[in-house]
Amino acid sequence: MSFAEKQDTFTARGALASARRGAARVAFAAALACAALTSLMVSPAQAAPIDSLIKSVKFDDVDGVNKLLAKGMDPNSVDNQGIPLLVLAAREKSDKVGAALVANPKTNIEIQDKAGENAMMMAALNGDLDFVNLLIAKDAEVNKKGWAPLHYAAANGHDDIVKVLLDHSAYVDAGSPNGTTPLMMAARGGHVSTVKLLLDNGADLTVKNQIGMTALDFAKTYKEPDVVEGLTARLQQMQPK
Numbered sequence: 001m002s003f004a005e006k007q008d009t010f011t012a013r014g015a016l017a018s019a020r021r022g023a024a025r026v027a028f029a030a031a032l033a034c035a036a037l038t039s040l041m042v043s044p045a046q047a048a049p050i051d052s053l054i055k056s057v058k059f060d061d062v063d064g065v066n067k068l069l070a071k072g073m074d075p076n077s078v079d080n081q082g083i084p085l086l087v088l089a090a091r092e093k094s095d096k097v098g099a100a101l102v103a104n105p106k107t108n109i110e111i112q113d114k115a116g117e118n119a120m121m122m123a124a125l126n127g128d129l130d131f132v133n134l135l136i137a138k139d140a141e142v143n144k145k146g147w148a149p150l151h152y153a154a155a156n157g158h159d160d161i162v163k164v165l166l167d168h169s170a171y172v173d174a175g176s177p178n179g180t181t182p183l184m185m186a187a188r189g190g191h192v193s194t195v196k197l198l199l200d201n202g203a204d205l206t207v208k209n210q211i212g213m214t215a216l217d218f219a220k221t222y223k224e225p226d227v228v229e230g231l232t233a234r235l236q237q238m239q240p241k
Contacts, residue, residue, distance in 0.1 A: 157191030179209035
């Protein structure tokens with residue numbers, strides 16, 4: 001039985017039952033309202049492609065993504081929250097889909113979500129080294145203005161990604177819109193090894209953000225004693241003898 005036939009059967013049964021209860025007019029009005037509402041709704045055929053594409057991205061279904069892209073879907077499409085497919089793939093660690101999207105010549109690898117985050121930033125935050133390397137191989141921008149991938153990698157202590165970004169000329173003292181540096185983010189998170197890695201690559205521990213906080217101040221504020229000890233020792237080494 002088709003969808004239309006099921007609807008006809010349901011309407012007939014409803015009208016009969018209502019007639020028996022003496023409310024045929026109410027049933028008829030309800031049927032009209034239902035028909036009007038149905039006419040305003042987006043048909044499943046129209047909604048399905050983008051929904052299917054987003055689902056395929058989330059579940060790293062590269063075959064599903066490739067099929068929909070081959071049918072003309074835009075690789076730069078966004079979900080209902082404005083998150084582009086490539087950024088979504090990075091967020092979900094969907095590496096196979098990420099590779100397919102990056103390989104598509106129509107994909108904007110620098111595309112950002114509403115918060116200004118791009119795929120490399122999300123991959124750096126998640127510790128997804130393969131995704132980061134994939135993007136770097138496609139000449140994705142390492143030194144994004146404002147919050148940069150290095151901030152995100154340092155914030156979660158992903159030393160392997162910090163090293164790769166630095167090896168590809170990431171600016172070690174990159175300043176966010178409020179002047180926060182990757183070193184400050186690493187100190188805030190208590191990532192001792194990341195702090196050391198950044199310092200060994202020339203990070204300036206005397207830099208202050210817009211409210212006058214240094215990396216040491218961040219470590220003290222967020223109660224990270226090991227980082228406080230390490231940064232204090234570095235400062236002492238900088239003092240003239």
